[in-house]
Amino acid sequence: MRYWLMKSEPSECSIDDVLAMPKQSVAWWGVRNYQARNFMRDLMRPGDPVFFYHSSCPEPGIVGLAEVASRAYPDETQFEPTGKYYDPKSSREAPRWLLVDVRVKCKTRLITLDELRAHAELSTMRVLARGNRLSITPVAPEHWQFICARLLGLPS
DNA sequence: GCCAACGTTGGC
C-alpha cells in the first residue's frame, strides 16, 4: 500500500464538491503530466490512502482524507474536442491520459502549506520540494503517520 | 498578475 497527496483546485473541484457526489467519489480528471499519469497507472491501487489538497487558492493545504477507489482508466475529457482537456493526439484505441476514482473519507482541519513547511520532520515531503509542480505526489509512510498523529491527532 | 521552476515541443 502506498500513500498519496492529490491536488485539486477548489474552484474546479473542492472537497465539498466531492462530498456532494454520489458515493462521495470523483473521477480525477484533467491530469496531463506523464509522471502523475504513471503514478496512477503503475502504482495506485484501490484502498491507497490519499491526502486531499486544495491548490491555487487563498489558503493552499491539506483539507481531508480520501482513498483511491479504482484502478486507472481512460480520462474521457481527452476525447471532448470542445473541452479544455481535449488532446488531439490521443485516441480511443490508444488513450494517452488516465485517471482513477478518488473517494473522500472525511474532511480535516486545514493544514496549510505554511504549517507543513514549519515541521522539520516533513522537510523532505515531495510536495514541499522547491519547484514541485506535480499534482500527484507519493507520501512517505512516516510523513503520513506524522501528519495524522501529530497534526490531526488521529489514533494510529 | 508575477515569476521561478520545469515539462514539452520541434528544428537541427
Place this chain on the structure above:
DNA sequence: GCCAACGTTGGC
C-alpha cells in the same frame, strides 16, 4: 539526442 523556445503550474 541536443537544446532553445514556449507553455504550464502554483505559490505569492
